[in-house]
Amino acid sequence: MEDKIEKLTTEEVDVEALEARLELLDPGMTPGYYCYGDG
C-alpha cells in the first residue's frame, strides 16, 4: 500500500505546540468573511 503523506501546509503543524504558535500569531492576520446584509 502507498503509505505517505504530502503536507500541503507548513511543516510546523504540531497539535501539541498549537497554543505556543497561536501566542505568536500576528493578530492583524484575520480571515475574511462576507456579510449577508441585504441593504
Added chain:
Amino acid sequence: MYVDLPDDRAHVLLVHGYSGAFDKVPASVASYLRSLDERPPKPLYGDWTDTGNNGDAEATRPSDELLALLTKRGYLTSLTRAEERARFDRLVQMRHEKWSALPPAYTLMPTYDCNLRCGYCFQDHMRTDARYEHLLRFMTPQVVDRIVAAMPAIEERHGLTQPGAPRNVMFFGGEPLLARSRPLIDYLMAAIRRAGPATFTAVSNGTQLDAYEDVLGPEGITVLQITIDGTPELHDTRRVHADGTGSFAAIARNIDLALGRGAKIDVRMNVDRSNVDVLPRLASLFEERGWFRDAGFSAYVAPVHGTKGNLERKTTFNSHELGVTINAMKREHPQLGKFDLPDDDLARNLRSLFREHGDALPQMKAAYCGAHTSMYVIDPFGDIYACWERTGDKNLRVGWIEADGTPQFVADRLATWRKRNVSSNETCGQCRYSMYCGGGCAVLAEDVHGTIFGNYCDAFGRRFRETVGRAYGERHLANTVDERVASLRAL
C-alpha cells in the same frame, strides 16, 4: 474533514479542524482514519454532511511512522472527547481574544434615511412604516463631536492607548452619501482627521455620488461598495426611488465618475432566483462600459436572505446553490468568471496556502464577523450597536455616547455579542468545520434558533470541501482582488 479531489480518486485531502493541517494522503489512509472515527459523520449538526466519494477505499493500517505523523498533525489523538473539547475551547478563546484586541472598526451611520425603496432591504420598514419616522433624522455636528471624543476611550477597551494606525471608518446607512448629507460628511471627515489619521470607505447605493466627486479617491473615500441587481430594466424594478423611478442610469454614471477619480468600486449583486438569469448580460454590460478593464473595479454576487419573513425560501438561494448555479452558467457564459462568488475569497486564500506551504492558522476564525470582536456601529443619535442588522432599536443598542463624549456600554448586551464564537454554542463546538466557518451570521442564526448562540451553516461543510478540492487543483492560479476591497467586504 475529508476532501475529495475531483480528478484523483486515489487520494483524499485531510483537513484538521483546528491544527492548521491540510494533507494529501492515499484514500486507504483516509479510510483507516474514518474507521477509527468514534462519531461517524452524519447530518446532525445543522445542515452539513461529511460525505465523500473517495472514502470507500479499503482501510489499511499505516506504518508506525505515518501514524506518528498523523498524530502530530492532529488527526489521531489519545485525548478523551472531553479533553479534546477543552483544548478546542482554549484555542478558540485564544484566537478570539487576539482578534478582539484589534483596533476598532467604526461604522458610522449619518442617517437611517434612504432615497431608495428596495423591497428586500432589511431596513425598508424604516422608510415605509410611519412608526419608524422618528429614525429618519440626520446626525448633527454635536453628535459627530461626541463620537470623535469617544474614540480614544473606545480604543482603550482594545488596549490602544497611543495613536497608532489610521482609524478605519466606514459610512453606512440608510444611504450615507445622499447629496443633502454632503456638509455632514465633510464635517465628519474633518473632525475625525483632526483627531488623527483615518481611512474612509462607504457602502452606498451610488445614486447621488456626483455630490461627492471631489472627495472620492485615494485621499478621501477610497473604496465604495455599490449594489447593482441586474440589467438596467431589471435593476430598475428592484432598486427604485421613493417615486418608483429606477436608479441604474445614475449609478452607472457615478461608477464611471468614481473610477475616474481613482476610487475603488466593488459592485455587489444581490441575487435570487428572479435575477440570476440576467447576470451574463450584466457581465457583458460591465465589459462594454470598460469597468472590468479598470484595476479599481471588482464585482461580487451575494445571495438574498430572507431575514424579515417577507421572502420565501423558494425564491432565494443559499450560498452553495448560488455558487453551483453560476458555475454551471459559466460554461455557456464565461464572462461570469469576472464575478466573485461567495467562496472565492476562501479559494484565493487556500491557493496561496497550498502554493506557499503556508500556515493555515491565520485563516481560522474563532468568530464569524466584527460584531463579535471590534466593530462599533454608531447611528445618528450616538447609539452604539454591534451589528448593523440590529440597528434602529434602542432596546438592542450595546451602548451610547454621552453628551460629554463618554461612551457608556450596556455590559451584558455587549458581552453577549462579543462572546459569540464557535465554542460558545454547542452545535459549532462539535462541528469540525467551525473554525473555517466562524459559526455563520448571528442574525440569521437568531432567525432560525431564537438566539445568536446557534449555528447558521449556509451549507458551509459542502462549500468548504468543494472549495478546498477546487483550490488544490487551481493552486497555481494568481489572486487578483485588491486587499482593501476584500477588507471592506470583511467588515
